[in-house]
Amino acid sequence: MIMRTGRKYVCLLTIIALLLTMLPFGIVQAQSAQYSPFHDVPTNHWALPHIIKSELRGVVTGYGNGIFKPDQTVTQLEAIVMAVRAMGLENETHNTNQFADTSNYDLPTTWNARGFVSVAIKHSLIDEQTFRPSAGASRAWTAQLLIRMLKMENELNMIASTPFEDDNYIPVWAKPYVALAVDKNIISGIPNLSGSYDYRPNDAVTRAQLSTLISRSDRYMNDVSGQLPIGIVKKIEGNTLTILKPDNTTESDARVTNTTAIYDQSYSYISQNKITVEDAIRYQLSSSGNLRYIELIDKNYYDNLPVIEKVNRLQGTLVQLYQEQRLMIVEQEDGRLYTGTYATDAEIEDLEQGRSISDSNLHIGDELELILGDNDIVGIKVIKSSQEAVLSGVIFAIDIERGILTLENNNRYTSYTFDDSVSVEYNNIRFATVRDLRKGDEIQIQTEDNKISKITLITPYQSNEYQGTIVTISVRDEVITIITAESDPVAYRTNSQTEYKINNVNNPKLSDLEIGDHVIFTVDGRVIKKLEVINRNLQDEIRGKLLNINKDLKMITIETLDEEYKTFKYDDLLDVYIDGNKDGRLDDLLLDTNIAIKIDKNTIIRITVNNQIAGTIVGLDKNRNTMTVEHDNRTTTYELSNNVEVRMQDIRRAIVEDIKLGMEMVAKLERNKIIRIDIKYKYSSIVKTINTDWDRIEVIDPDNSNDTIRYYVYEDVVIIFPGIEDPELADIRVDDVVELTFTGYELSEIRVVPASIGNITSIEASTNEIVVRNRNEVERILINNNLNIYSANGNQISAPNLNTNDFVRVQRIGDKTNVYLSSTQEVEFFSALGNRIYYYDNNGNYRNLALDREALIWQSNTFFLPGDIQQGAKISLYTFNNRVLGIRIH
Template sequence: MNRIKRTIAPFTLAGLLGVQSLIVPVLAEAASVSGGKFSDVAKSHWATPYITKMSLRNVVAGYEDGTFKPEQKVTQLQAVALAVRNMGLADEAEKYKNTAIPYTVPTWAKGSVALAISKGLIKPSEKNFSPNEYASRAWIAQLMVRMVGKESEVGSSVETTVFTDAADVPDWAKEYVKTAASLGLVSGYLENGKYSFKPNYAVTRAQIVSVLSQSEKYIDVTSDTTQIGSVESITGSTLSITNSAGAKQSYTLTNQTKFYKDSKEITSAVVDADSQVMVIGTNGKANYVEVLQNKPTKPQYTTVKGTIEKVFSEAKTVVVRLSDEKLQTYTISDSTAITSGSDKLQVSQLVKGDQVELSINADGKVVELKRTNVSQEQAMAGTVYDIDKTTQLLTIKTAAGKLEAYQYTDATYIEYKNKRFPSVEDLLPGDSVKLEVNNGSITKVIVADSTANTGETSTVKVISAADKFIALQNDKGEMQAYTIAPSATVSLNGAIAPTLADIKVGDKVEVKIENNVVVSIAIKNRTVQGSNSLLSGSVFALDTTNRVLSLKGSNGELRAYEVLPTAQVLLNGNAKSLSDIKKDMTVSIQLNEDNKIISINADNRLRAEVVYVDTDNRLLTVKLETGETKVYVVDQNADIVIYDISGETLRDLRVGDKIAMKMDTSKVTAIDVEKSYVYRATDNNSSYTTRITAQNEQGRSRDLIIDNGVTLTIPGIAYPKVSDVKKGDVLRVTYLGNTLKSVAVVPSIYGQVTQVTPETNKVVVKDLNGVTNEMTLGYGSSIQIGDRTYTNLTSLVPGNRVQVAESANGAKSIIVLSQVDTTFTSLDPLGDRIYTAKGSYYLPDSLFNRQTQLQTLLNSLRKNDKVTLYFLNNELYEIARNQ
């Protein structure tokens, strides 16, 4: 993150490397003090501004007796915990508390240490972290450099300060100290006109907060309580600023509000308009204001203009063709102002062809998007708003809500399905139309109702309830794929509230489509009326004495049926008695001609989503498939199964987990957790029709057996087979407990890394078509380089060739391709092999499909030309010429 640089006076020892100020979890006796005031920190204390600020930011706290103990030394463990909090990752650290770590630390610190390892703050292989040892100035220098994401500069930093005791700095820390000094994170002791560093001195609590303050210019410290922006005005008791996102924010000033500049307390009267400030406040009141720079520094924006090529509404992303014909991808945040004239728009209202102007701040974020011209295609499509037959004027309302008027003539042709000899007279307000215009006059009006019923019966070829996807084949053999609306209705005669799960491949259906999305599906070839009808739902109630079962459909509809004494009862495929059927079980029942139950097939694994886990009382709150939220008691000996994890307990469940629960009376006795993982196919074992060999993100190989119980999905292939999975394909593999349930080939992006921003966890990748993709690496992302896996973005560098695939919950799985730098010798006469100074390599067909200009490149190569070959899973993936 590039933030405006602040001018802060060099520290002496007291202002150099600070030891961690105590945070609540670090010591049990720690206690927060209102307003950052502590009884043992005088107003004149050199560290008062830093202690005040870090206390208000909830990074540090004091003791229950109201003291701060500024001269107390800090341990390495406390320093790490403080660094995690300063980065704003305290909540994320909680997710790591059950992660195994190679250190013995208190329970409260496990999450912080595990997260610090994943972020590269601590590297166990260095054997340089001793939790209970005091943190030396040299050790803190390393920690701070890593915390601000500048480890890539270690070894290349210019030495800005020559320390007289540089020889005393441990070898492992020399370059870190040099980098920390060049970044302004550390300084030294002024002695006889020269500076010493004293690398082995332990840092104190007062010192650490000052160093953390220095680090703020390199990390994003903004939060719900902390904002950075330029001053718009200070009027009376009100401070107004414009933050980095371009949004205005106002604060109330009180007699408790502290103003600081260059570590000295000032008054609001000396704060100039347009000064850049940090404001810490709650409930609209400012508690702390620090002037970062007094020069007018209104946010500087870069303006780009172009035409929209593609809109991804759900991802809030637009692809824009710039004036130089290059394609650029932009992410639209919730704070981005999207306008068209005086109208405010949503991302979904933008369409291909719209001309736009984007304002981009110094961090590369889009703060404003203006639509300067509506797509011509969009401007001539909409619904009829008015027809003035006197002036022959047709006015339509576009999808953006704008009215557009066009002249029609007696020669205007009207295309209206199912109407003979249509004319303008047949047009009605609300009709969906598309206009063709020539020289300002309408030549053709095409009427196409946005609500369409295909009117014909199609055959279901692919149906995925989870992905809301259906592929149909009409009677002409033509295939068409559709997205199914979340609220789509399914009708099947005789079924209680049928769902997408009731639709089978081969069913004959009629579908209703609105805006290219299926809104209803009617199954025509099957019925469950009369004899042998099959119904499904959940058990609402069961009277075993009178043998009456009440069935509840997904829409909440209740129906009661008598269970015949001779009825077959199956539970998970095993013969059981009626008393084994329990409330909320998912069941299928078969009726006879008298609508009495002759068969019950039950699954006592209740499907649900975790809402809350109370581990102390062993209570599990879940949302059932019916939409109901219920609380269940989990048996003390309940068997909890999560794939690839051993010794699972209730504490391993996470909010949002999809689970299947087994019930015994009112208690949960077993829980299978659904988990998805990212694998890459390394071999589809063509000699086996059901086996795929794949490698996970940790480099471990697994055989995936695709039997009848496993769903295999491959985009664009209606009936995928194992042989359709190709080496290198990225797979999303889903397990329910230890049972493999589905394998899906997921799209991936291949290209060259052009930008890496560790501070914001963002990476920019340009694919082989020149499209730029900016991606944020969410929690759980991994980067695989050779046989090692990293979680820190600093392991990527511009120029890397990478394959990026979606993992889970916003995480990304990235593989960095291996490369061979060599010189070109010749091509095989058959054109399927390249010879280089380092060997010959086979050119697979997939390489030409992926790199469309490859043949031109190969034809242009001359002997001794420098080339780089990139490999994925030992297969040649790209060839690049080096200048």
């Protein structure tokens, strides 16, 4: 009985649905209501629009039978699955070749959990050490996930605060992420009893909440795979929309139905009649053309939306006309210039004469009304013809006896009549006449009643050869601007008769030219007749193995990297560079040596031999006596000479067996065989003494901290000091951490590893970390056996002896970290001059200390410069080795 009743109910619904489809759209729309695809998400659920959108995108799925479970909490594993899908990376989860090591996690095996975790690790969505798959995804942790999903970590403000009342309860590591997510309008707070908002960082997010957060992130993820498209509503006809897409194609016949989910920018449900033309929307269209989802979006967040050009009218005066390009420039009443092209079928009408005309009947000075279409001018109406048209062009022909002058302008030819009354202005000729004009002159004419009344010379005809550099190219207008040694940039026209010559370019044309080309050109009037590019003769380097030198024929044969045999001529001006020495000779070259040659007009002008390579050892075959090296963006296998020399700084009398794959090295070649290998070796230490007179540096022996090792710093040693341009040995200070690089037995590089300074903000027992804030970031120091902490007196202490707000200096030495507590004194500030700070101590004595250039000066959460401190201010000085590294203003 119950089943029969159910069938009657279903049939009744079917009949009603069929009746609705036959009603006019407006009636259907008025009767339709918000639709939910899930039984447990009612139509008034606050997260319904986000759940629908996330489900359409495939970010979330239901549990079958129309169940979504919106209030179920999300684990960290479930959260990264949603984030990976939102980023359009789900296909990557099936690439087992790139799976990361996930053996540390207890992951489900009934679905591809390992693939999602691997992608999350690859794209830095999670921290491998702290990721807990089955733990609830807290609101603090989720904020970090969202910012990483949007790849916005570079926008983090490490000292930012949030607007929430429970800001102090948000973990220090999470606060920058929460603050940025709030700033991006992704995260909002939870109302509290005081009328303010809390964040509740430790609460776990629910499926509805995470769907909402990812949905709000859409505006920052327009380019990801699977994202719902965006567009502009171009036309509305009944229940059908025409949508203009970012690529300027359209979705036509996109139908709104009674189950279409439609929301405004605040995600409130609206009816279809709230959608207007030019609204920006995000939408989802079914294969049958029905719109499943529409969301009005804020255009300010999208820079790739198309623009619908309105059809409107514009009035002004014609100031220039290019008939070949169908381009006109019109000056409007307010003085603004409108530049536009007119369609080939544009209707041109002369209102004074009441007839249609062609563009050849338009004249400079005509008063026009333009009808503007989507992309160009679709109609031109001449309101008032110019009484005195002004035209310009090059004289193509002049018949003085018959009084006919023909002008050429952009390959269009127009003839005009003139008589003895015509006025001619021709350079400095006092009483010029038409007989002073000649073919090729560029002129401007004024006409009245279709007869020339005045001729003004613009540029006299010239036919000479010039040399210069191209500064602009307009392929559309067929104009090239060239600057020569004798003149300012000059614009020249080209045409179909212009001859081009460009080395290694078959059938060159105008579009093959490039800005910066050096050219020799010949002009006829202002039209370029011939143009040759002279700076493209020199080819890129050709690399290969030297096979033969024939001095009699002055020919060299090489085998290229493509295993082709090529022979080139060389001349007496040939340059030979060997290992950077430009005084090499052909006799110095050995056959089977790798060389690089440069060619000019099929003649070798330079040979470069580099008998030294630097790279990483990726293969070593002791049986075949070969070594494979990755260098210069390629991998090459070299033969080792029988008595190859191996030099390693940490191993005396090293042999090939001491070499390990992955080592960096510099090798010396002879006839393409490696004869010497200098292995690169690095270690970090602390500077004990600097002697600039003897160019020496002493560092602590990494194997015995009671001993020091001395090195001479020769001219070829590279010194790198972040923040200092062209650093010298004198820039390095005692107690600096340095990374020393040796090539073979020789010191080749000193890299200073700057210490960081700041105050301790917290010591987190849960993660076993010390958190230090400096000017730009928050540094997290893991408490382990590689950490050494020293008091201001130099005594080694343990982490529990540290306190919040202690000022510390942090040094990273390889895998070890040293933390030094500063000496502290409360004093009265007097002044800061140069690199010293002047103050009164507690006994009223006037004193001064050196002020480090990296010193931090702050009050609360704001940083200052020395000149910002007011005289008489109470300050705390934090010092190391009698240098001020920190100043806190009270």
